[in-house]
Amino acid sequence: MEKTPEFVALRRALRRFVFPMTFAFLAWYLLYVLMSAYARDFMATKVIGNINVALIFGLLQFVTTFLIAFWYSRYASTRLDPLADRMRDALERDER
Amino acid sequence: MSSRSLTLLLFLVFVAITLMITVWASRQTKTATDYYAGGRSFSGFQNGLAISGDYMSAASFLGIAGLIALFGYDGFLYSIGFLVAWLVALLLVAELMRNSGRYTMADVLSYRMRQRPVRTAAAVSTITVSIFYLLAQMVGAGALVALLLGIKSGSTFLGLDASQAKIATIVLVGALMIIYVTVGGMKGTTYVQIVKAGMLVTGAALMTVLVLTKFHFNLSELLGAAADKSGKGAAFLEPGLRYGKEVPGDATATLYNKLDLISLGLALVLGTAGLPHILIRFYTVPSARAARKSVVWAIAFIGTFYLMTLALGFGAAALVGSKAIIAQDKTGNTAAPQLAQTLGQDFGGDTGGAVLLAVIASVAFATILAVVAGLTLASSSSLAHDFYANVVKRGNATERQEVVVARVAALIIGAVAIVLSIFATKLNVAFLVALAFAIAASANLPAILLSLFWRRFNTTGAVAGIYGGLISTVVLVVFSPVVSGKVVPGIGGEPATSGSLFGLGTDFHWFALENPGLVSIPFGFLCAVIGTLLSKERDDEKYAELEVRALTGAGAH
Numbered sequence: 001m002e003k004t005p006e007f008v009a010l011r012r013a014l015r016r017f018v019f020p021m022t023f024a025f026l027a028w029y030l031l032y033v034l035m036s037a038y039a040r041d042f043m044a045t046k047v048i049g050n051i052n053v054a055l056i057f058g059l060l061q062f063v064t065t066f067l068i069a070f071w072y073s074r075y076a077s078t079r080l081d082p083l084a085d086r087m088r089d090a091l092e093r094d095e096r
Numbered sequence: 097m098s099s100r101s102l103t104l105l106l107f108l109v110f111v112a113i114t115l116m117i118t119v120w121a122s123r124q125t126k127t128a129t130d131y132y133a134g135g136r137s138f139s140g141f142q143n144g145l146a147i148s149g150d151y152m153s154a155a156s157f158l159g160i161a162g163l164i165a166l167f168g169y170d171g172f173l174y175s176i177g178f179l180v181a182w183l184v185a186l187l188l189v190a191e192l193m194r195n196s197g198r199y200t201m202a203d204v205l206s207y208r209m210r211q212r213p214v215r216t217a218a219a220v221s222t223i224t225v226s227i228f229y230l231l232a233q234m235v236g237a238g239a240l241v242a243l244l245l246g247i248k249s250g251s252t253f254l255g256l257d258a259s260q261a262k263i264a265t266i267v268l269v270g271a272l273m274i275i276y277v278t279v280g281g282m283k284g285t286t287y288v289q290i291v292k293a294g295m296l297v298t299g300a301a302l303m304t305v306l307v308l309t310k311f312h313f314n315l316s317e318l319l320g321a322a323a324d325k326s327g328k329g330a331a332f333l334e335p336g337l338r339y340g341k342e343v344p345g346d347a348t349a350t351l352y353n354k355l356d357l358i359s360l361g362l363a364l365v366l367g368t369a370g371l372p373h374i375l376i377r378f379y380t381v382p383s384a385r386a387a388r389k390s391v392v393w394a395i396a397f398i399g400t401f402y403l404m405t406l407a408l409g410f411g412a413a414a415l416v417g418s419k420a421i422i423a424q425d426k427t428g429n430t431a432a433p434q435l436a437q438t439l440g441q442d443f444g445g446d447t448g449g450a451v452l453l454a455v456i457a458s459v460a461f462a463t464i465l466a467v468v469a470g471l472t473l474a475s476s477s478s479l480a481h482d483f484y485a486n487v488v489k490r491g492n493a494t495e496r497q498e499v500v501v502a503r504v505a506a507l508i509i510g511a512v513a514i515v516l517s518i519f520a521t522k523l524n525v526a527f528l529v530a531l532a533f534a535i536a537a538s539a540n541l542p543a544i545l546l547s548l549f550w551r552r553f554n555t556t557g558a559v560a561g562i563y564g565g566l567i568s569t570v571v572l573v574v575f576s577p578v579v580s581g582k583v584v585p586g587i588g589g590e591p592a593t594s595g596s597l598f599g600l601g602t603d604f605h606w607f608a609l610e611n612p613g614l615v616s617i618p619f620g621f622l623c624a625v626i627g628t629l630l631s632k633e634r635d636d637e638k639y640a641e642l643e644v645r646a647l648t649g650a651g652a653h
Contacts, residue, residue, distance in 0.1 A: 088648045
């Protein structure tokens with residue numbers, strides 16, 4: 001089963017999304033932590049009224065988290081679930 | 097009616113409702129799957145709420161609001177780490193774990209390995225993480241009650257003085273959590289989480305709206321008022337007041353402070369996906385798809401909640417003021433309840449103040465109670481399913497025996513937690529939570545990720561990774577400034593005080609950071625990899641089977 005083209009495609013589709021995405025959000029988060037530690041003057045820059053770069057950067061972490069969660073669930077339900085369903089059905093039919 | 101009696105009344109109502117749910121749930125609990133995993137019958141939405149309930153502890157509600165109220169922006173760092181962490185769970189862990197495991201974290205780790213060593217290691221680390229987290233919640237509950245009921249030193253309540261009231265609270269919270277878990281199992285505990293999450297989000301939303309109304313829904317105005325009242329000016333809205341402090345003229349101290357901030361950031365973002373009480377929640381839904389949905393819902397609830405803590409924290413800074421908060425509790429844990437009282441007074445006079453304080457105080461109790469129940473369930477499940485059924489009985493225990501042992505285990509763990517908490521009332525709550533996250537990230541996460549994604553991974557690697565991460569974290573903390581050797585200089589001629597567990601004069605620390613994650617997390621991964629390569633064990637066929645099951649759900653429980 002694990003060598004069938006369908007399964008290889010499913011595994012590739014999953015890994016192609018989750019590995020780069022994990023790398024991206026961890027890098028983006030670490031950039032935020034590092035800037036909080038080492039780029040204090042830049043983070044303190046005021047943008048609108050009392051709202052500074054640090055606050056906006058922090059809020060952007062929320063925005064990207066929400067977006068990635070939404071994006072992944074769209075990707076999974078259109079690209080991963082149909083493949084997984086087909087294979088599970090086939091496997092369970094074989095067992096019967 | 098005073099705020100105190102109203103708090104008690106509301107709390108009793110919550111307890112009565114949750115106990116009724118628990119009894120109802122116990123009638124629906126017949127099989128081991130019912131007890132451990134709530135019959136896998138919860139929807140993604142329900143489980144999303146329950147995950148939020150398990151995750152949003154008193155530390156995040158009272159602790160983060162308090163940190164923001166006292167240190168401004170730096171409290172926000174915690175919220176961000178705690179939220180972003182959920183992407184690790186969503187992308188890498190939740191679905192694969194749901195498909196390949198059954199009741200506990202160790203089910204996944206031991207899938208293709210020798211059962212006994214791996215399950216023993218996983219049970220040890222599950223119980224350690226859960227006990228530290230339990231202590232944090234119960235010690236927090238004790239302190240909170242003494243404060244919220246306004247028992248100052250010298251005065252009494254129901255004939256109890258402050259320290260007796262703390263102990264009474266710990267015993268009461270412990271007894272209730274034992275009842276929830278032993279009687280209601282996962283089903284009852286899940287409903288307790290759902291009720292609590294609803295209460296917490298509603299309570300926080302109510303206060304957020306009130307705070308924003310005071311500032312004409314203008315964020316900049318709120319921030320300005322908070323910064324002014326804090327006496328620290330614009331620095332209050334910038335990173336650096338609490339974490340990664342710059343020490344003028346001392347480059348080494350500054351470097352260590354900044355590394356400590358990075359270390360904390362790492363533990364926060366990598367710890368969540370290794371917390372056993374969160375991981376077992378993925379088993380309560382029928383499919384991987386529902387597990388995914390529950391994490392997406394959890395991200396929505398938790399994210400919204402943390403955004404509201406910004407308003408609560410800065411609101412408390414602006415409306416209550418740090419002086420009044422510190423006068424009540426140095427750590428800031430009572431900032432949110434104090435804000436509730438102030439807001440209530442502004443909108444409804446003294447009655448309004450008493451009512452809102454009582455509501456928020458009972459939400460805080462409910463929060464603590466629900467989280468400790470989740471933790472007790474996770475650790476007792478691991479003790480019964482991993483240690484008793486698979487190590488002691490070598491997989492030959494019947495379902496019935498397993499569930500009986502799980503209930504007894506919950507009783508024992510609950511009792512141990514009560515006793516330890518009574519002795520630990522002097523420990524800092526935030527430190528205990530950070531320690532639990534650091535162990536979860538260093539010991540559990542490497543083993544979970546490598547067993548899901550690395551074909552070569554084997555028994556030696558899993559065991560080395562878990563014990564390596566666990567031991568390095570604990571050792572580094574014991575020899576850190578948290579335990580000994582941190583001197584807090586006195587302000588304005590006052591004598592210096594100890595910032596550590598031990599008093600002044602005791603100093604055996606050699607590790608400079610308060611948060612071990614920066615060292616212990618890579619060390620945990622390293623142990624797992626080296627351990628794997630040192631052993632010849634390798635089972636490609638079994639890994640293929642695990643992979644097919646994890647990805648397709650074929651053969652999943």
